[in-house]
Amino acid sequence: MAERPLDLHGRPLGVLRLSLTARCNLACPYCCPDLEDPPDLLTLAERVALVEATVGLGVHTLRLTGGEPLLHRRLEELIAALQPLRRRDPGDPRGALREIALTSNGVLLGAERARQLKAAGLDRITLSLDGTDGASVARMAGLGSPAAGDAVLQRVLAAIRHAREAGFDPARGALKLNAVITRSGNADQLLPLAALAREQGLELRLIEFMDVGNRNGWEPEQVLPAAEMVARIGAAWPLEPVGRAPHGTAGRWRYRDRAADAAGADGGAHLAVVASITAPFCGDCNRLRITADGVAYSCLFAADGTDLKPWLRPQPEPGRLRQALEGLWRARRDRWSEERQEAADRRPAPAEMAYLGG
Ligand code: SAM
Numbered sequence: 001m002a003e004r005p006l007d008l009h010g011r012p013l014g015v016l017r018l019s020l021t022a023r024c025n026l027a028c029p030y031c032c033p034d035l036e037d038p039p040d041l042l043t044l045a046e047r048v049a050l051v052e053a054t055v056g057l058g059v060h061t062l063r064l065t066g067g068e069p070l071l072h073r074r075l076e077e078l079i080a081a082l083q084p085l086r087r088r089d090p091g092d093p094r095g096a097l098r099e100i101a102l103t104s105n106g107v108l109l110g111a112e113r114a115r116q117l118k119a120a121g122l123d124r125i126t127l128s129l130d131g132t133d134g135a136s137v138a139r140m141a142g143l144g145s146p147a148a149g150d151a152v153l154q155r156v157l158a159a160i161r162h163a164r165e166a167g168f169d170p171a172r173g174a175l176k177l178n179a180v181i182t183r184s185g186n187a188d189q190l191l192p193l194a195a196l197a198r199e200q201g202l203e204l205r206l207i208e209f210m211d212v213g214n215r216n217g218w219e220p221e222q223v224l225p226a227a228e229m230v231a232r233i234g235a236a237w238p239l240e241p242v243g244r245a246p247h248g249t250a251g252r253w254r255y256r257d258r259a260a261d262a263a264g265a266d267g268g269a270h271l272a273v274v275a276s277i278t279a280p281f282c283g284d285c286n287r288l289r290i291t292a293d294g295v296a297y298s299c300l301f302a303a304d305g306t307d308l309k310p311w312l313r314p315q316p317e318p319g320r321l322r323q324a325l326e327g328l329w330r331a332r333r334d335r336w337s338e339e340r341q342e343a344a345d346r347r348p349a350p351a352e353m354a355y356l357g358g
């Protein structure tokens with residue numbers, strides 16, 4: 001295998017998060033997506049060239065995100081076009097893509113769409129849901145009424161069913177639930193969300209409210225620390241730590257009453273918490289983010305990105321594209337989340353969440 005670049009802290013590249021659109025059919029106030037896409041969206045061929053170039057540098061996992069990626073009409077076509085990278089031998093010097101995952105709010109995940117995604121070659125889906133009643137969902141998704149919140153909730157519950165029926169098996173980690181928790185928004189939803197996930201056999205991933213972007217009104221007081229989330233849920237269903245996987249974002253916990261499923265057979269046996277504010281994990285971060293219009297960010301909290309379009313237009317130039325990405329990765333020194341802890345006033349003006357896709 002060809003040599004893979006390391007960044008200035010010795011970290012390899014492993015995960016690419018590709019945002020397909022900055023638009024969304026919801027308007028979660030902690031995220032604040034765009035109403036319009038940027039004028040210069042990448043084409044399908046440009047996206048395939050980008051993924052191929054990053055795979056050559058060490059990317060093994062691709063996460064498709066947004067904005068809401070299911071708004072992207074050519075999503076299945078893109079996934080299908082990436083399959084040749086999956087079929088490469090693991091020892092292929094050009095690298096091989098092991099996994100394609102999707103993060104979605106689930107509203108548009110009907111039965112047929114779920115089947116199409118599976119058929120195209122998608123491996124995993126994470127659905128986002130921040131509450132289990134209409135009022136909470138409305139508050140967290142920026143909707144006008146509890147009835148609108150309930151309609152979204154019912155769509156997401158149906159999406160869980162559709163994904164499962166299409167073959168995304170939660171017991172194998174192929175279907176998970178994300179929830180962002182804010183102190184005044186939905187801290188009261190912790191237990192109901194955990195109960196729902198346990199009942200559905202899904203791993204729930206609780207995410208601390210992050211200061212990504214400039215328009216979500218982030219305040220430290222609104223962050224419910226992951227340790228507090230774990231304590232509250234653990235008081236209802238005792239938990240034991242499993243640890244954080246190398247390069248993973250989430251600390252994982254196992255429900256003691258589900259110990260019989262400890263081998264991991266049941267997604268509902270586990271709880272995960274993403275503590276990027278209170279317990280940053282920059283030390284082994286292996287993620288690169290690329291926006292819908294082809295700007296690469298080497299950190300979720302980075303102020304500046306690198307526009308890759310000069311190497312993609314008028315048509316992709318694989319050699320020069322790879323060189324540009326490699327240079328970017330080798331120069332990477334970001335550890336913003338850890339630095340936030342060390343000196344609270346040294347924060348850059350970050351890019352918006354809907355550009356970066358989480
Ligand atoms: N629309 C899709 C969704 O909601 O799953 C994909 C894009 S969304 C930006 C990806 C993930 O980021 C979601 O799970 C969302 O809850 C999370 N997220 C958005 N803004 C956040 C914030 N300020 N802090 C923490 N997580 C956030």
Ligand code: SF4
Pocket residue numbers: 023024025026027028031032033066067068105128141354
């Ligand atoms: Fe849309 Fe996802 Fe942002 Fe919510 S978190 S507004 S669903 S992109």
